[in-house]
Amino acid sequence: MTxxxxxxxxxxxxxxxxxxxxxxxxxxxxxxxxxxxxxVSFAIPKGGFTALIGPSGSGxxxxxxxxxxxxxxxxxxxxxxxxxxxxxxxxxGADFRGQHIGFVFQDFNLLPVLTxxxxxxxxxxxxxxxxxxxxxxxxxxxxxxxGMADQARKYPAQxxxxxxxxxxxxxxxxxxxxxxxxxxxxxxxxxxTAFMVISLMKQMRDAFGTTFVFxxxxxxxxEQAELTFRMVDGRLADDDSAHSQEAAT
Numbered sequence: 679m680t681x682x683x684x685x686x687x688x689x690x691x692x693x694x695x696x697x698x699x700x701x702x703x704x705x706x707x708x709x710x711x712x713x714x715x716x717x718v719s720f721a722i723p724k725g726g727f728t729a730l731i732g733p734s735g736s737g738x739x740x741x742x743x744x745x746x747x748x749x750x751x752x753x754x755x756x757x758x759x760x761x762x763x764x765x766x767x768x769x770x771g772a773d774f775r776g777q778h779i780g781f782v783f784q785d786f787n788l789l790p791v792l793t794x795x796x797x798x799x800x801x802x803x804x805x806x807x808x809x810x811x812x813x814x815x816x817x818x819x820x821x822x823x824x825g826m827a828d829q830a831r832k833y834p835a836q837x838x839x840x841x842x843x844x845x846x847x848x849x850x851x852x853x854x855x856x857x858x859x860x861x862x863x864x865x866x867x868x869x870x871t872a873f874m875v876i877s878l879m880k881q882m883r884d885a886f887g888t889t890f891v892f893x894x895x896x897x898x899x900x901e902q903a904e905l906t907f908r909m910v911d912g913r914l915a916d917d918d919s920a921h922s923q924e925a926a927t
Contacts, residue, residue, distance in 0.1 A: 695857055695889050696722035696745055701754035703740050703912075714740040716912040717754070722891060722905070724856075727883055729903035730893045737912040738893040739861055745891060746779055746859050747771045759856050776801070780850030782860035782879075782892075786842040788834040788849075795821070795830040798849045820848040823885060824878060840871035844878060851882055858882075860892035864899055876902045 703715040715737045722728050730738035743749045744756045747763050748771075756763040759778045766774055780801075788797050795817055802813045821827045824844045834842055843863060850858045860879070864872035876899055883890050892903075900906060908915040 693724045694721040695724040695759055696891070697755075697757045698741070698744075699755045699757075701741075701744065701751045701756055703737075703744065703749070704752040713912050715744075715751075718909075718912070718914055719754075720907050720914060722889065724889055725883070725887060726889055726905055727880055727903055728889075728891045728905045728907070729900055730891065730907050730909060731895065731900050731903075732909035732915075733895050735911075736895075736909040738909045740912075741909070742859055742861055742891070742893050745857075746781065747775055776804075776853065778856050780853065780855040780858040780888075782843070782846045782850050782858060782863045784862035784865040786834070786839075786846050786866075788842055788845060790834050792833070793830065794826060794832055794834075794837070794845050797834070797845055798852050801849060801853055816852050816854075817848075820852045823851075823882065824848045838871075839867050840874060843867065843871075843875045847875070847878060847882060851886060851888065854886065855888060857889045857891065860890065862894055863892055864894065864896060872896070872899060873902070 698718050698720050701715055701718045702713065705712045705714060718737070718741065730741055732738050740749070744751055744763060745758055747758060747766055750756075750764050750766075761774060789800065792800065798821060799813055799817045802808055802816060808816075818827065821830055824847055826841065826844050826848060829837065829841060829845075834845070837845070846863075850860075858879075863879075864875055867875060879890050879892075880902070882888060894900060
């Protein structure tokens with residue numbers, strides 16, 4: 679796929695779209711405190727293709743939730759697209775996500791009673807008051823971009839896993855967000871399909887100028903990232919954090 683913007687990389691966009699400044703996240707379960715993140719600091723450049731990597735329980739999903747403004751840090755500061763996450767309430771957080779952030783989930787989260795077209799259109803109906811023609815053009819554009827235009831009338835049950843994830847990517851991009859977050863987007867896919875989906879996400883980054891941040895513990899997928907932050911027990915691993923910080927500035 680050719681891009682009107684040309685090749686995009688972390689170097690091409692030195693500005694950071696996400697910053698973590700000494701961030702900790704503590705969950706309280708009765709009298710017990712569980713630290714999901716411990717004094718984490720990093721920066722993610724605009725236009726990059728970044729992975730949070732590590733085993734289950736390492737804190738990468740918690741970090742992704744903070745970036746997605748689905749939660750707030752216990753200590754420290756998370757800034758996304760210039761907005762401090764702590765400054766967002768429930769309503770303002772939902773509005774911010776609708777304007778700036780798209781999501782891709784490992785289990786696709788497609789609505790089974792809606793067609794491919796309707797699933798992709800759904801975020802526009804929920805968040806944005808757009809004329810019918812404008813919505814139609816937006817949906818058709820992203821379905822064409824992910825190679826699913828000819829499947830628009832099908833339902834999720836009629837699609838393969840790879841096709842479902844393509845639709846999920848289209849849904850995440852339909853509102854032209856600055857940032858797309860993908861939590862284990864290849865976990866339910868075979869290796870060949872997983873690489874195809876990651877390649878598609880890179881193509882979409884190049885075509886739309888969107889920053890992609892995804893979590894994974896699959897070493898075959900980690901290699902596809904331009905910038906990685908390895909997490910262990912809620913902290914950044916020392917051997918990767920210095921390199922990652924240098925690359926992000």
